[in-house]
Amino acid sequence: MTHDLWPPLSVIRSALETGSAVPDGAPGIAAVAMPGAPPDPAPAAPASDLLLPLTELARRREAVAQRAFPARWAPGRLVSVVHQGRMLGVLLDRCIQGERWQGWMAAGEADWAGAFDVLLEPDDEPFEPAFGVIQAWNVLGLEPGPQLCARVVGEISATRLAAIRAVHDEWAAHAALPIAPEPGRIALRGVGGVFSVLSGTPLGPEDPRTDYQELYRDVGLQLGKALTQPQGDEASSSPAPAPARPQPGPEGGWWGSIRRWFGAEGWARPAFAVLALVVVVQNVGLLGGRGAGPEEDEVRFRAVPAAPVPARADLVVRWKAGVRMDEADRLLQSISADVVGGPGSNGNVWRLRVPEPVDALAVLAASPLVESAGPARPAGEQRP
Structure with a gap:
């Protein structure tokens, strides 16, 4: 079966593997590694067809600029970094050593999303539209530095961050989800018996998304490696920074997972812990709770009609x-x-x-x- 995913993998590879260094004196100039058009000339679309998408893109980026996020790094903040002339996105998870942070790569190709990718939703706005797909399977480490030209371009809620951590734990545990592979399909599913996330489907045999994930995994490794190599005399005296790694499974069963997903290791304040508990209880009720019966699917995909009937217009x-x-x-x-x-x-x-x-x-x-x-x-x- 042929799957027409957008943008084509060749365009994504070209955007990620090419690009020159950022010119001196112009730290803000970089090619965003989120292609929006194929390299070959394509027939021009009617101006009316482009007006609304471009207007919406401008509106969302203006909302990010108006929000004026603080420059300080914190869990749940989405940052853009420049690496080898390319602008990449990273969602910060936690500080693991000194000023070194662990996070996940963020991209913008929603068609290529798998089961362990989380798509940000309108409730998460404002955020940079090119970094709206969080790759919970693509862990990397980095720390603030002038060479990154880092900017905070979004901030998700504590509940959304907890949901992404839960998806990451599924990936780390090699969880087998009862969903058929279907490249290009995006839908809601439950995770951890608590959260609802928008994601793709698992990878199948000869799945084109396998090459896509390998491509982004290599980019994440290159970025992490470049940021961990000491410079000059520091190479012999500086200790090796702690590498990014999947977190071990928490003790305490399901409630232990809830505590860690909501950052109970020190980030969450007592008042926030109460709020988190309320959110958990509400979501468990909405999703039917754990142990609702074998007939209750853990994954709840929204079906899309094959041939929708045109809506009546007045x-x-x-x-x-x-x-x-x-x-x-x-x-x-x-x-x-x-x-x-x-x-x-x-x-x-x-x-x-x-x-x-x-x-x-x-x-x-x-x-x-x-x-x-x-x-x-x-x-x-x-x-x-």
Whole structure:
């Protein structure tokens, strides 16, 4: 079976294996190791098809800039680092020795995610979109230094960090998940009997994601090796830093795992421990609890219909050029509209479903953001 995963592996390999050193005096210039387009020229997409994705990308990166994360490293913070002219992402897990930290590589190729990759979700925003896939199987060690040009570009909650630690423990224990391999499929699943994470499926035989993981594993090893080699006279006098490694299984069974996932080794304060317990109890209730019966799947994938039926639309609206996403969203919220299609190939046209079509049409027609609005025709019906 052929799996068309995006971007192609050749593009990812080219982005990771090529790239020159960052020029002197320009520490912020680097090629992001998250390809967004193939190297060969491709047919240009209509401007209307690119408007919303590019606007959304700009909005998310502006949100990161506005958030102005502190530069100090801490568990759960997402940092960008520069290595050999490439910008890489790392999610910090914990400090393991002195200023040395352990974390996981972060990437952006959601199509290539496996069962031990965790995709960040809207609740985790703001974060750098190019580093939204946390590779819980790809552990590395690093420490702050000027050569990294490190910046904090996101920060996840303690609960999300605990969930990623739980996924990492599954990987370290070689857990066999009752999920069929299906490259390119992303869905929610339970982990640790407590959390719900968005991830891919396990790797299968002749799985293209095997080469993808080897590629990123090599990048992580190169990054860790480069950061642990002492410079000059320090080579003979400096002790070898502690390597990044999977954490040993905790004592105390399931509750011992919960305590470690939530950082009870010293990071969590007593008040936070109470909050963590509340979150655990709530999630256990939502997921059905441990020992809910053999018929209760540990993995809960959301099924995607093979041939979805087009949603009914009441109105069609064409936005004026230059309308921002937040402006359009406020207007649509005022009429309780659901977007069921768009933009169209001939312009920035959206199809809407509304509870009161007549009133909604009057509001849209009077808005300075709207170029035109009218009743929607049934799918497939041509204009006269």
